[in-house]
Amino acid sequence: MDLVQKEHDRLLKRLKASHGLKNVESTIDLLQSARDTIAADPNQAAVTLAKLQNPVKSSFDSINDSLKETHGGLNKYTKSLDKLFKDRPLPSTEHDALSNQEHLINRAIAMHLLREGQFSVAATFLSEIADQKSTIQQESISRPSEKPSSLLDIDEVPSTEIRKQFASMYYILHELKEKRNLLPAIEWSREHREALAARGSNLEFELCRLQYVWLYHNKSLEPTNSPGNWEAAIEYARREFSSFGPRYLAEIQKLSGAMAFIANLRGSPYAATFNNPTAWDEVSQSFTREFCSLLGLSADSPLYIAATAGVIALPTLLKLQTIMKAKRTEWTTENELPVEIPLPPSYLFHSIFVCPVSKEQATDENPPMMMPCGHVIAEESLKRLSKGGRFKCPYCPNESHFKDARKIFL
Amino acid sequence: MAAELTSIKLNPESHIILDQPLLRLPNDLARRNFKSVQRSVEREKEYVIPALKEAANASLSNTQTPDQTLAALDAMLSRMQGLKRKMQSLQEEERRIQNQSRKRIQHLEALHKIPSLADVKYDQWSRVRLDRLLVDHMLRSGYSESAKQLAQERDIEELVDLGVFTQCQRIVECLRQGETKEALQWCGENKAALKKSQHNLEFELRLQQYIELVRSRDQTKKIEAIAHAKRYLVTNQETQNKEIMRAAGMLVITPDTRAEPYKTLFSTDRWKYLSDLFIKTHHELLSLPSQPLLHIALSAGLSALKTPLCHSAYTSSSSNSASTATSVCPICSTELNDLARKMPYAHHSKSYVEGDSIVLPNGRVYSKSRLLDISRQVGSVEDGKVKDPTTGEAFLESEMKKVYIL
Numbered sequence: 001m002d003l004v005q006k007e008h009d010r011l012l013k014r015l016k017a018s019h020g021l022k023n024v025e026s027t028i029d030l031l032q033s034a035r036d037t038i039a040a041d042p043n044q045a046a047v048t049l050a051k052l053q054n055p056v057k058s059s060f061d062s063i064n065d066s067l068k069e070t071h072g073g074l075n076k077y078t079k080s081l082d083k084l085f086k087d088r089p090l091p092s093t094e095h096d097a098l099s100n101q102e103h104l105i106n107r108a109i110a111m112h113l114l115r116e117g118q119f120s121v122a123a124t125f126l127s128e129i130a131d132q133k134s135t136i137q138q139e140s141i142s143r144p145s146e147k148p149s150s151l152l153d154i155d156e157v158p159s160t161e162i163r164k165q166f167a168s169m170y171y172i173l174h175e176l177k178e179k180r181n182l183l184p185a186i187e188w189s190r191e192h193r194e195a196l197a198a199r200g201s202n203l204e205f206e207l208c209r210l211q212y213v214w215l216y217h218n219k220s221l222e223p224t225n226s227p228g229n230w231e232a233a234i235e236y237a238r239r240e241f242s243s244f245g246p247r248y249l250a251e252i253q254k255l256s257g258a259m260a261f262i263a264n265l266r267g268s269p270y271a272a273t274f275n276n277p278t279a280w281d282e283v284s285q286s287f288t289r290e291f292c293s294l295l296g297l298s299a300d301s302p303l304y305i306a307a308t309a310g311v312i313a314l315p316t317l318l319k320l321q322t323i324m325k326a327k328r329t330e331w332t333t334e335n336e337l338p339v340e341i342p343l344p345p346s347y348l349f350h351s352i353f354v355c356p357v358s359k360e361q362a363t364d365e366n367p368p369m370m371m372p373c374g375h376v377i378a379e380e381s382l383k384r385l386s387k388g389g390r391f392k393c394p395y396c397p398n399e400s401h402f403k404d405a406r407k408i409f410l
Numbered sequence: 411m412a413a414e415l416t417s418i419k420l421n422p423e424s425h426i427i428l429d430q431p432l433l434r435l436p437n438d439l440a441r442r443n444f445k446s447v448q449r450s451v452e453r454e455k456e457y458v459i460p461a462l463k464e465a466a467n468a469s470l471s472n473t474q475t476p477d478q479t480l481a482a483l484d485a486m487l488s489r490m491q492g493l494k495r496k497m498q499s500l501q502e503e504e505r506r507i508q509n510q511s512r513k514r515i516q517h518l519e520a521l522h523k524i525p526s527l528a529d530v531k532y533d534q535w536s537r538v539r540l541d542r543l544l545v546d547h548m549l550r551s552g553y554s555e556s557a558k559q560l561a562q563e564r565d566i567e568e569l570v571d572l573g574v575f576t577q578c579q580r581i582v583e584c585l586r587q588g589e590t591k592e593a594l595q596w597c598g599e600n601k602a603a604l605k606k607s608q609h610n611l612e613f614e615l616r617l618q619q620y621i622e623l624v625r626s627r628d629q630t631k632k633i634e635a636i637a638h639a640k641r642y643l644v645t646n647q648e649t650q651n652k653e654i655m656r657a658a659g660m661l662v663i664t665p666d667t668r669a670e671p672y673k674t675l676f677s678t679d680r681w682k683y684l685s686d687l688f689i690k691t692h693h694e695l696l697s698l699p700s701q702p703l704l705h706i707a708l709s710a711g712l713s714a715l716k717t718p719l720c721h722s723a724y725t726s727s728s729s730n731s732a733s734t735a736t737s738v739c740p741i742c743s744t745e746l747n748d749l750a751r752k753m754p755y756a757h758h759s760k761s762y763v764e765g766d767s768i769v770l771p772n773g774r775v776y777s778k779s780r781l782l783d784i785s786r787q788v789g790s791v792e793d794g795k796v797k798d799p800t801t802g803e804a805f806l807e808s809e810m811k812k813v814y815i816l
Contacts, residue, residue, distance in 0.1 A: 001422065001423065001426075001515075001518060001519060001522060004433070004515060005515050005519060008508075008511060008512060008515055011508065012508055012512065015504065015505075015508060020447070020451075020497060020501075021494065021497050021498065021501060024490065024493055024494045024497060025494065027458075027490055028487065028490045028491065028494065031483060031486055031487050031490060032487060034483065035480060035483040035484070035487065038476065038479060038480060038483070039480060042476035042479075045469040045476060045479050046466070046469045046470045049462070049465055049466035049469050049470075049479070050466050050470065052462060052466070053462060053463065053466060056458065056459065056462055057459060060451075060455045060458075060459065063451055063455075064451065064455075067444075067447065067448055067451065070444060071444065071448075074437075074440060074441055074444055077437065078437055078441070081433055081434065081437060084423075084433075085430050085434075088423075088424060088426075088427045088430070090427065090428070090430055090431075090699050090706070097709050097752065097753065098705045098708060098709050098749070099701065099705065101749055102551070104748050104749040105547070105704070105705075105708070105749065106551075107745070108745045108746055108749060109544060109547070109548075111744075111745045112544075112745070113560075118560065118563060120559065120563075121556055121559045121560045121563060124553075124555050124556045124559050125548070125553060125556040128552075128553040128554075128555055128556050129553070132551075132552060132553075198732075198802065199732065199733050199734050199799075200733050200734050200784050200797075200799060201734045202734075289734075289737065290734070292738070293731040293734075293738060294731075296731050296738070296743070296744060297731075297738060297743045297744060297745070298737060298738035298739060298740050298742070298743040299737055299738065300740070301740075301745075302740030302741070302743045302745045302746045303540065303708075303740075303745060303746070304536070304537065304540050305711075305715070305740040306707075306708055306711035306712055306715060306740055306741075306746060307536075307539070307540050307543060307704065307707040307708060307711055308536045308539075308540070308711065309710075309711040309714045309715050310706070310707035310708055310709070310710035310711025310712070310714065311425065311427070311428060311536075311539070311707055311710075311711070312425075312527065312714070313710045313711060313713070313714035314427050314428065314706070314707070314710050315421070315424040315425075315427065317710050318427065335754055335755065336754050336755055336756075336757050337713050337714075337754050337755070337756055337757045338757060339757055340756075340757050340758060340759055341714045341756060341757075342416050342417035343416060343417070343714060343715070344416060344417070344418045344527045344528055345416045345418075346528070347416075347714075347715065348416065348762060349715075349717075349728070349729040349736075349737065349738075349739030349740070349741075349742075350717045350719045350720070350726050350728045350729045350739055351726075351727070351728035351761075351762060351763040351764070351775070352717060352758045352760075352761055352762035352763070353761050353763070353815060354758055354759060354760055354761045356761075356816040359759065361717075361718055361755070361757075361758055362718060363718040363722075364718070364722050364723055364724070368815075370769060370773075370813055373814075374811065374812050374813050374814045375814045375816070376813060376814065376815050376816075395814070395816065406773055407773055408769055408773045408774070408775050408813065409724055409725075409726070409727050409773050409774045409775060410719065410726065410727055410728055410763065410775050
């Protein structure tokens with residue numbers, strides 16, 4: 001990459017210094033002054049034209065010289081690119097597993113745009129999809145013999161309901177992040193109190209607590225050290241906190257207790273609650289997570305995670321592709337990638353169970369089974385070991401019966 | 411067997427596999443731009459120098475009136491002025507391309523300053539990359555307006571190739587509507603480069619023009635068709651002999667024929683074939699990959715993330731939307747779930763569970779400490795009980811059983 005940068009800098013310098021155009025201009029000047037001379041005195045024509053030959057020729061030569069230099073620079077830069085990408089060709093494109101799933105990809109993109117708050121782009125995108133769909137439909141009407149199999153199904157596109165949901169999520173987040181206005185978020189969490197409680201979410205309380213802290217800090221964006229506007233905070237607490245009941249009693253007591261330290265909150269045991277610089281980020285993250293979860297969606301854009309994981313995985317997969325080509329073999333199993341791809345820990349969502357006996361990953365057809373001793377193996381291994389009767393656990397002295405083992409869910 | 415389960419190592423050099431076209435395309439454009447400067451200079455040189463010599467000779471031998479000499483000089487001047495204008499505009503273009511290249515190099519360079527995949531800066535960089543991939547996908551699918559808007563809103567216009575794809579799309583539109591002019595003009599502009607192409611786009615276009623003339627079944631049109639064939643098709647006899655023979659055969663066949671290959675030749679589907687051929691030729695010429703980069707990234711990513719649990723009939727205990735204890739897996743999320751259905755799942759050679767795993771009487775496995783945490787948070791279960799966050803069932807703490815996953 002350094003080499004590419006260096007060669008490109010050099011190329012730019014060369015282009016800046018290039019005299020090509022200047023030489024063209026000086027040729028024009030030569031011709032023009034000759035023309036003026038001849039026009040003024042036709043008798044000078046022969047001499048002037050004879051004198052003109054060499055200068056014009058040499059100016060063309062210098063145009064070509066400067067072109068040659070540019071050409072050299074371009075070549076060197078191209079070579080540096082070749083070198084950079086030499087062992088890293090783009091993956092071969094013989095088999096594009098996703099090419100006939102265009103509508104699903106477009107749906108994922110539309111959802112991604114909505115999630116990111118790109119509402120106008122999303123709207124344009126959906127209308128362009130609809131336009132293209134209708135032209136394809138028109139064409140297939142004029143040619144009824146053809147089956148409209150590749151048509152986009154409009155139902156696949158995010159519904160108006162989803163769009164509305166994301167619009168309101170974005171509005172709430174915008175108010176929260178940009179204007180430090182927690183009220184829309186609090187309102188939303190109250191509307192969904194039951195669903196949130198079932199998830200074990202503390203969102204509503206977290207939002208109210210932040211509101212309390214914010215009022216205490218006199219609605220200032222940064223925590224202040226001076227005694228805050230405790231009257232407003234107390235009033236808010238009296239009005240709102242009672243509804244939370246016993247579940248958050250300890251927390252509420254803490255918040256009220258802090259009032260005793262108004263003079264020196266920073267030195268008090270409550271400093272962490274009141275001077276938490278990341279409180280707003282944390283709250284908006286947990287709001288996004290809860291909001292998306294209630295819609296059955298992951299908190300971060302799946303499209304983003306998948307594309308990023310894909311680029312991380314590509315070098316390994318490409319290496320694999322070359323090896324397989326050299327050995328003229330195919331993927332051993334269709335269901336599972338043949339190599340392990342290490343991703344950052346935050347990209348692991350599910351627990352993974354690999355049977356210690358067969359080294360296979362558990363599936364619905366071959367689920368993990370726990371023996372009474374607490375050791376877990378895959379069902380197929382269990383069947384093989386026990387032959388349907390009593391057997392010894394491969395990992396401890398315990399003996400048990402096939403039917404004593406229980407299916408577990410990771 | 412790979413030793414690491416997870417890794418946050420960032421290798422910037424191998425991380426830019428997908429970014430090849432980002433630097434290649436402007437470089438190809440710059441080279442083409444340079445070639446047209448070179449050609450123009452060469453052309454004017456070949457005109458001006460002999461013309462000047464001739465004028466000098468003529469004026470020496472007095473075979474030319476002064477007016478004629480002036481006229482000859484004026485002709486040279488106007489050609490040089492033309493060259494100057496052309497060079498100016500090409501230089502402008504060159505500057506634009508190289509500026510773009512510079513910004514793109516800087517964008518890739520930024521990756522070298524990011525310490526690891528877990529860094530916030532990587533997240534930002536990767537989001538820009540996703541936006542680039544999305545614009546690329548939109549442009550290739552013909553959603554030009556969406557692409558333009560997204561590029562503008564994300565301020566990545568220098569990192570995407572709106573112009574190149576929009577031009578390509580325009581020609582494709584024309585072909586789909588049965589218009590060959592634009593595509594032929596493009597062939598003319600890229601004549602030299604197209605000589606290396608395996609696809610004989612220009613021949614196919616000329617053949618289509620011929621087919622359209624024959625289709626009308628009008629006698630004068632047929633004569634025109636024969637003239638067209640002589641001029642444009644027969645010149646390719648060495649390579650396209652079979653096609654030329656077939657074309658000749660079409661003269662005596664009616665367009666509603668059911669006999670192959672004439673049926674295919676007369677079919678309006680040929681326009682679709684031509685537009686696909688154009689896209690293929692166009693992308694190859696500019697060393698653009700034939701499939702959207704997003705497809706490459708996604709098919710790798712879906713597999714790398716997918717687990718057998720993502721399409722399981724049972725709700726996964728470790729990732730579901732029923733409780734705050736877990737975050738929803740992107741493959742399980744509605745956006746990608748169907749898309750990932752046919753992909754292979756990731757290979758793992760080792761189990762990956764939290765250290766303090768316990769199993770509940772219903773068979774669900776959780777981290778003990780986390781389960782206790784959530785149960786306390788929820789507050790809705792009595793003391794000494796835990797709540798299964800997935801099913802909502804409550805169990806006695808003593809019913810939690812240690813599970814050994816090796």
